[in-house]
Amino acid sequence: MDVKTAFLNGNIDETIYMVQPENFESNDSKQLVCRLKRSIYGLKQASRQWYRKFDQVITSFDFKENIVDQCIYLKFSGSKFIILVLYVDDILLASSDVGLLHETKRFLSSKFDMKDLGNASFVLGIHIHRDRSRGILGLSQKAYIDKVLSRFGMSNCAPRDTPVAKGNKFSLHQCPKNELEKKDMERFPYASAIGSLMYAQVCTRPDIAYIVGMLGRYLSNPGMDHWKKAKRVMQYLQRTKDYMLTYRRSSHLEIVGYSDSDFARCLDSKRSTSGYIFMLAGGAVSWKSVKQTLIASSTMEAEFIACYEASNHGIWLRNFVTQLRIVDGIEKPLRINCDNKAA
Structure with missing residues (x-):
């Protein structure tokens, strides 16, 4: 489920004024400013105020927060249970009972302007695969990896069997040593590439955790050797983009x-x-x-x-x-x- 204009649901405790939005002011009111009554996107406290509002609402419906990760909530109704996961304005629901699931959806829709997206199939770039007959659930990022490869001109690259070659070494000696070499490396979007690889690594690809972490140590001053090794990781993902994490009942x-x-x-x-x-x-x-x-x-x-x-x-x-x-x-x-x- 998706919460529309989530931050507008948060109340603000401070007195905050803002310049009138463009094309909103009239000739008679140009000297006036607006006083905020709700949090809006861009305020430092917007995310916090939205969370506090959501927490107040959902706990009133007998959900209990996970004290280890406070964006996850659990509710028991007899032998039935439902788990709620909140990620900014996206909500995932998983329940052992369809009736309890729909009851929770109705409650949320009565409190916030919600959009029900149905069964989750894509969440934050992660594809959810289900095979209920075999009790299997899988998580993959094929579509995301394809976008990354396209973004860095690697869509048609030759695939590799491993993300890093045996015996590869990483050192500060491989970094640019003068301003001319540093200027030359600015042609390559190294930091952006490592950030894109890191998201895949964090979500579904533990097999590239070592090499991505290693390459991340040279973000401030990468050399050509580091860039070539980053491209090799993309070549490995080209071969293995269909890989997925699999869980069995x-x-x-x-x-x-x-x-x-x-x-x-x-x-x-x-x-x-x-x-x-x-x-x-x-x-x-x-x-x-x-x-x-x-x-x-x-x-x-x-x-x-x-x-x-x-x-x-x-x-x-x-x-x-x-x-x-x-x-x-x-x-x-x-x-x-x-x-x-x-x-």
């Missing part, structure tokens, strides 16, 4: 984590890179690749730091899922796998 739901680390692969700082991924219902639900803040003196230390970071996120994820009250296996100890015996 299961009576046994358990979150399982996997942790890994390289060792001192950052040539500039000698720091290692941690990586983790958490699985639920047969698919990845959370992942990250990040440079460690400490310098490890051994592979054991690097792996142990990675396990620590994975454990921190695992605790957050466990608390988040516990708030949903629909995963029984979450009461068991959280399993995190590491491929280093010493760690």
Whole structure:
């Protein structure tokens, strides 16, 4: 569901004046200004005021917010439940009962000017695939990836099997060293390309998390080697744009984590890179690749730091899922796998 002119629903606590809109003023009122009664797009507090208004309305309908992620709400009615996800002015609803779903839609429509878009198929560039007969749900970004490839002139590029070549190295020595080289690199939309790749990585593509994170370290002064490696990631996406995250219906739901680390692969700082991924219902639900803040003196230390970071996120994820009250296996100890015996 989509909320029309969402920010106008928010009340403002401050006294704010604005210049009259263009073509609104008359000759007799040019010296006058407007006093805002509602929040509008562009105010620093607009998003916050809209959230406070929505929270007030939805909690009055017996929804409870997830204290770990306050844009997710849950309501139980006997054995039936409904989950509401709010993303700015977009609302996703998932319920175990059709009647409860329609009741919630009617309530929201009575409080806000809403547009019911029906079953969710595309959300924020993510395509939702359903196969109810087999109990399978998939998430992909083929259309988004096609747009990215077209935007950077890579629609007809030769596909690659991997996002990064074995033995590839990244260093500040590959960055421009003088103003002439920096000026030459301005021809390439490096930052825009990395940002576009990062959105795909965050949403549905954990397989490019490492390389996108690595390339992101050179946004302030990228070199030609970095640009070529970014194009290779696009070539990999050309081959794998049909890939999707897949989740299967299961009576046994358990979150399982996997942790890994390289060792001192950052040539500039000698720091290692941690990586983790958490699985639920047969698919990845959370992942990250990040440079460690400490310098490890051994592979054991690097792996142990990675396990620590994975454990921190695992605790957050466990608390988040516990708030949903629909995963029984979450009461068991959280399993995190590491491929280093010493760690």
